[in-house]
Amino acid sequence: MLIDSHCHLQDRKFDKDREDVLQRARDAGVTGFVVVGYDVASSRKAVDLADDRSDVHAVVGVHPHDAKTLTPKDIDTLDRLADSAKVVAIGEIGLDFYRNLSPREEQERAFHEQLDLARSLKLPVVIHSRNADLETYEILSRYEREAIVDWPRDKPLGIMHCFAGDVTLALRYIEIGFVISIPTTVTYPNAGRMREVAAGVPSRWMAVETDAPYLPPQSVRGKRNEPAYVTEAVSCVAKVRGVAPEEVADRTALTAAWLFGLGEIGEPSAPSRAETS
Numbered sequence: 189m190l191i192d193s194h195c196h197l198q199d200r201k202f203d204k205d206r207e208d209v210l211q212r213a214r215d216a217g218v219t220g221f222v223v224v225g226y227d228v229a230s231s232r233k234a235v236d237l238a239d240d241r242s243d244v245h246a247v248v249g250v251h252p253h254d255a256k257t258l259t260p261k262d263i264d265t266l267d268r269l270a271d272s273a274k275v276v277a278i279g280e281i282g283l284d285f286y287r288n289l290s291p292r293e294e295q296e297r298a299f300h301e302q303l304d305l306a307r308s309l310k311l312p313v314v315i316h317s318r319n320a321d322l323e324t325y326e327i328l329s330r331y332e333r334e335a336i337v338d339w340p341r342d343k344p345l346g347i348m349h350c351f352a353g354d355v356t357l358a359l360r361y362i363e364i365g366f367v368i369s370i371p372t373t374v375t376y377p378n379a380g381r382m383r384e385v386a387a388g389v390p391s392r393w394m395a396v397e398t399d400a401p402y403l404p405p406q407s408v409r410g411k412r413n414e415p416a417y418v419t420e421a422v423s424c425v426a427k428v429r430g431v432a433p434e435e436v437a438d439r440t441a442l443t444a445a446w447l448f449g450l451g452e453i454g455e456p457s458a459p460s461r462a463e464t465s
């Protein structure tokens with residue numbers, strides 16, 4: 189088992205060869221793809237992709253870059269898209285104070301509105317956080333305190349996509365119910381801190397992702413990333429943890445299945461939220 193917990197297969201960079209890309213990944217051992225939206229149109233495309241393929245699941249939401257465009261009508265549309273059984277989370281949502289393509293207040297507004305939506309739908313959230321460690325953690329820890337009241341027992345609240353913080357912050361997120369996702373960039377020579385996180389977090393709270401077409405691994409740096417390369421993140425994580433790649437593939441797939449409620453693979457040995465080691 190191997191799940192790419194975050195990719196953008198709906199991106200136009202895959203328009204010419206999407207089926208080949210999917211097949212290459214399956215041939216490399218990928219058994220599940222979580223296709224994440226970043227605006228309303230890409231969310232709709234993610235659902236369309238997932239509807240036609242049993243191994244593809246969709247996440248719907250508006251990225252902080254586009255926060256300023258998010259209207260109440262968009263929230264209704266996301267809500268309706270989430271009616272599909274193939275929609276497994278709300279995202280990617282969060283804060284990006286690196287590029288600040290939307291004003292900070294607008295980013296926070298959109299973040300809160302979509303957290304509310306996720307909570308009402310009992311869906312986990314996929315979080316994007318860049319140069320906003322403090323602010324994101326503050327919002328999510330408050331969210332945890334509010335949401336936990338009626339949240340299904342033993343279900344994570346979400347996942348920190350492309351986690352770029354240190355081990356201490358990773359453990360704080362795990363404490364409030366967030367899975368840590370290790371991207372293919374963990375293979376970069378200067379990604380020492382990310383490898384420390386990959387080595388230092390409890391395995392049941394770790395997932396792997398490509399963020400394809402973005403963030404290619406070291407071996408194809410500068411080119412388009414694709415889900416088949418999630419195996420490179422797996423190899424790197426296996427190396428720093430001193431375990432077999434198959435173990436990392438299976439363990440992270442179980443975690444993704446637990447988080448996203450992919451019952452067919454996740455349930456039998458799904459970890460409990462209380463267990464953090």
Ligand SMILES: [Zn+2]
Pocket residue numbers: 194196224280349399
């Ligand atoms: Zn992404």
